[in-house]
Amino acid sequence: MSSKNTQAGADILIVGGGLSGTMLAVQLLRLPGRRRIVIVESRSELGRGEAYSATELGHTLNGNAARMSVDPDNADDLTQWLGDYLAAGGWPESDEQQVPVAELFPPRGIFGLYVQQRLAEARAVGARHGSTVEHMRGEAVDLQSDASGVVLTLTDGTLLMSRFGVLATGMFAAARTPQRDSNALNAAAVDPWDVNAMRQLDPGGRVLIIGSGLTMVDAVVSLEQAGHRGPIDVFSRHGLLPHVRRQPPAWPDFLGADHSIRSTRQLVRALRMQCEQAIAQGIDWQAPLDTVRVHIPRLWSQATDLQRRQFVRHVRPWWESHHHRSPPPSARLLDRFVEEGRLSIHAASLLSVEEPHSGQVRINVRYRGDDQPTVETGAALINSTGIQYDWRRVDRPLTRQLLARGLVQPGPLALGIAADPGGAVVDAHGQVSSRLFAMGPPLRGLWWESTAVTDVALQAKALAARIVTSV
Numbered sequence: 001m002s003s004k005n006t007q008a009g010a011d012i013l014i015v016g017g018g019l020s021g022t023m024l025a026v027q028l029l030r031l032p033g034r035r036r037i038v039i040v041e042s043r044s045e046l047g048r049g050e051a052y053s054a055t056e057l058g059h060t061l062n063g064n065a066a067r068m069s070v071d072p073d074n075a076d077d078l079t080q081w082l083g084d085y086l087a088a089g090g091w092p093e094s095d096e097q098q099v100p101v102a103e104l105f106p107p108r109g110i111f112g113l114y115v116q117q118r119l120a121e122a123r124a125v126g127a128r129h130g131s132t133v134e135h136m137r138g139e140a141v142d143l144q145s146d147a148s149g150v151v152l153t154l155t156d157g158t159l160l161m162s163r164f165g166v167l168a169t170g171m172f173a174a175a176r177t178p179q180r181d182s183n184a185l186n187a188a189a190v191d192p193w194d195v196n197a198m199r200q201l202d203p204g205g206r207v208l209i210i211g212s213g214l215t216m217v218d219a220v221v222s223l224e225q226a227g228h229r230g231p232i233d234v235f236s237r238h239g240l241l242p243h244v245r246r247q248p249p250a251w252p253d254f255l256g257a258d259h260s261i262r263s264t265r266q267l268v269r270a271l272r273m274q275c276e277q278a279i280a281q282g283i284d285w286q287a288p289l290d291t292v293r294v295h296i297p298r299l300w301s302q303a304t305d306l307q308r309r310q311f312v313r314h315v316r317p318w319w320e321s322h323h324h325r326s327p328p329p330s331a332r333l334l335d336r337f338v339e340e341g342r343l344s345i346h347a348a349s350l351l352s353v354e355e356p357h358s359g360q361v362r363i364n365v366r367y368r369g370d371d372q373p374t375v376e377t378g379a380a381l382i383n384s385t386g387i388q389y390d391w392r393r394v395d396r397p398l399t400r401q402l403l404a405r406g407l408v409q410p411g412p413l414a415l416g417i418a419a420d421p422g423g424a425v426v427d428a429h430g431q432v433s434s435r436l437f438a439m440g441p442p443l444r445g446l447w448w449e450s451t452a453v454t455d456v457a458l459q460a461k462a463l464a465a466r467i468v469t470s471v
């Protein structure tokens, strides 16, 4: 396993320096003990990943500052940081939201600065007891692991050895995966977060967007910023738009009080009743819904595969649009576009994408209730179908190698990879690793909700404690 490119051993090697990898490093640095942490990250900056590299001010968090702390022990952490940032003259446009700091929806790029500052502070704490963190820039393409540790290979052949490895590789955009039916879509579509590509589009041309979730919301915000003024048509199977996030009052934790609720059907029935009660009392239905979030990991991990499948099939579209809500500034923009007749949402399935013709993209869709397909044409196509969680369909060297080596196996419903509840990965033979861990989106199958800021923050703290107590 050694070569002239072999680097001195690390204690903890983290693959991926987005929010997950960075917050894990923060938590490790804060713990007593001397350890060398190396983060392998292909981007130039740590703490950002796809989500927090956003340069558009209109690409905001989908929750307000009070909900997005990265410190599980201090819910006000982001609010406090943001207050200082505003006081120092940062983000002057925040005045437009006209709400207290805790209720602001910060741009995701600014949230990235917050994460980076927490890392800088943790570095200083770690330095006091001899702990360090290094950013090794590059792409990890292979990993070997045995009872003594892990060896990671980078694209240039460099080998990194470590006692522990952590897969914090995040989300893989569906647009970049070689799914059989999305090849043509990938080739023809604009990346929903590529702000520069939006500026190149015909400003008056019709834009077709596939997918109607929060990624679509980002794309519409970018189109507006890029000066696009033409019609936008959004196609998704159910035609459901994300609801706008409001600030509902507190509501009793009905799931905490009743652990007999386990199946999808029981959950939906109970939730419906709670929402009806809330509405009857003049209270926002978001109040009872918001109490459910914290119980999802427990409910999902207790469920059978059949129950999970039922949830994905029947409840998921509804869950996505009701739970993953739009930040109010973006929702207002979408409402305005709908009122002006510029934005239309269609319940229609994408059947195929044709070769562009005379500068026009052509797609075949089937509108809900129709037997026959319809051809739709536009000046541009945006793929907002979201995230590919099935690692077998992710076309990246590291994920391929990990599967080929049998070091990981697909998680429940092939969502991410299998792991024990503490994040230790399970290999193809069902063995729980003592050296290799995962966190964040790769654990989607284990917890269902494993990507939001609060999920990642909690996992980072628990995993750091587990790693430092492992021998």
Ligand SMILES: Cc1cc2nc3c(=O)[nH]c(=O)nc-3n(C[C@H](O)[C@H](O)[C@H](O)COP(=O)(O)OP(=O)(O)OC[C@H]3O[C@@H](n4cnc5c(N)ncnc54)[C@H](O)[C@@H]3O)c2cc1C
Pocket: 015, 016, 017, 018, 019, 020, 021, 022, 040, 041, 042, 043, 048, 049, 050, 051, 052, 060, 061, 062, 063, 108, 138, 139, 140, 141, 168, 169, 170, 171, 398, 439, 440, 441, 451, 452, 453, 454, 456
């Ligand atoms: C556009 C977007 C907006 C979001 N908005 C919100 C929000 O408002 N609120 C909320 O709670 N959550 C939001 N999320 C969800 C969540 O906060 C993020 O997905 C979060 O960034 C997950 O962090 P991560 O580090 O696990 O993954 P990522 O951010 O995807 O980072 C993974 C990193 O790993 C690196 N990497 C991967 N493989 C390799 C490799 N082989 N070698 C080297 N580097 C590698 C990548 O370059 C990347 O930087 C959003 C997600 C997205 C994509």
